[in-house]
Amino acid sequence: MVTDTSSGPSAPDQPTSTVDRRRSARRLARRRVPAPLAVPAVVALAFLVLPLVGLVVRAPWPTLPQRLTEPEVLAALRLSLVAATFATGVCLVLGVPLAWLLARVDFPGRRLVRALVTVPLVLPPVVGGLALLLLLGRRGVIGQWLDRWFDVTIPFTTTAVVIAEAFVAMPFLVIAVEGALRGVDDRYEEAAATLGASRWTTFRRVTLPLVAPGIAAGSVLCWARALGEFGATITFAGNFPGRTQTMPLSVYLLLETDPPAAIVLSLVLLAVSVAILVALREKWIGSPA
């Protein structure tokens, strides 16, 4: 029932008796980490962190504000944010129902469907981009009909960027939301049914609010993945400034022509990633609901 957590019995350890002292000595001994584990661990940490430090150290700080406001940079930044946001929207509209289906409906072949959903997660993005091109390209399986009947061409447009990003990022959302759905006691949904709620009403008024933290976390992961998308985008959407050239693409290109500008853009992407991690940690991972 209602418990008072403020007065919990969490008195600090005071090693007074011999038993206590022996116990804390053992705890100290356990704290000594063997070298074959400590050394690689430290190397791994350095390996992960040092490149980022390099990025920060080499950044052209004095010219940073001026470079950030250059029209090409702003265009890439704007396109990236817009495309990632649209892609996340697409993932939400399509991915949440898919996650619900996987978590709540027992249909034949569910395990296969779940496996298929995770394919883009492990597939090299370039392969994903190529696959999209073969499906939606001018002479693709579906693309040829879009072209012939509606005069619609998808590849090498901003729409293509959104599609490529959604393709790569959707599994993150589906997996996160499915996990959240499985974590919610489905007896709340039974309770809603006994109160006269149809399955759709139950989904809207009970399930969705209960998994909102999971959906939010999934969306952030999905958005971050979309923002950083490179391989599928360059394959399927090409590299046209202002139209399909997102931040990762311009980082890659600027590295040849204007390395400091590439560093500036990378720094922006790094800042966004760190901000997302912090947000996830404090808002959703640490304290659910």
Next chain:
Amino acid sequence: MTTVDNPGSAPPATDRTASGLRARLVVDRLAFRLDIDLTVAPGEVVALLGPNGAGKTTALRALAGLTPLTSGRIDLDGTCLDDAAGTFVPPERRGVGVVFQDYLLFPHLSALENVAFGPRCRGASRAEARAIAHEWLVRVGLADLAGRRPRQLSGGQAQRVALARALALRPALLLLDEPLAALDARTRLDTRAELHRHLADHPGATLVVTHDPLDAFVLADRLVIIENGRVVQEGDAAAVTARPRTDYVARLVGLNLYRGRGEGHTVTLPAGLTVTTADPVHGDAFVAFPPAAVALHPDPPQGSPRNTWSATVTGVTRHGDYVRVQLAGGPGEASADITPAAAAALRLAPGRRLWAAVKATETRAYPAG
């Protein structure tokens, strides 16, 4: 499949005059089978009492439409809800209210919104639904906590919100699953009395599922006791207490119970023991007597060898101002209540052999058939 040959349990296709609940519930779950008949009249409160695993919750889920019947039929106010063949009314269209054991109040909604949820789903406007919800919160005495979230409510308050939520739909059948099990002893006492008042006011049929005999005795007009998916006894509290028909029921009401063959004023129990009883009985019969009617002696008592058997102590526990002694041997397990002084004089310890005797005037005998 079992065919129903008892006309009382199988109403015709649609009987508009029949009101309340009439059900024959058969649900198979792996190796377990629930197979019970239940009728609850409008305004009547029936307790479905039984040990854990007896099938109580399965019965409740079948009535609510959360588990389909394997066989049998459910009729509520003359409308068939489930006939295990073509008809299955889903839970949202049954008009059956449920108070779940852990209440399942929606954590993201306030108490008022929780109660308004049902009316809203039934097509009431937002304002109407809130008005109905407010009225129900007033009835359960929680109007001042309407804005609170479930986690800000105490166990007893949450229980009342759950009751208001279920009643706000004016269900033809109200189901309560262990309504007091989640409460601490003190809250339970108050809540039980208050729940009794609300259930007595409810014009529809009410079924309370519980494993607590006290809840059943206080809340219900009639008890249906099930064990292993079968009804073992039915009746009002007085009838059940006076004449238990299984060990489980006997233990619930605190009696020793044995089955034997009656011949007038004697009943022969297994192990050859003959008990003289106050009531005459013939054929297959039960003999019941309270633990306080059992006397313990260190040596074979003088006089009548009847109603006396040799027993071994298997347990001794102190209950208030008496000592409860568990015995084995003779007709089977028995409990005896003796004074602490007598217990000390007998040097009671597990394994000790004694003589147990019961007075004929304190036994009750009744037919088992």
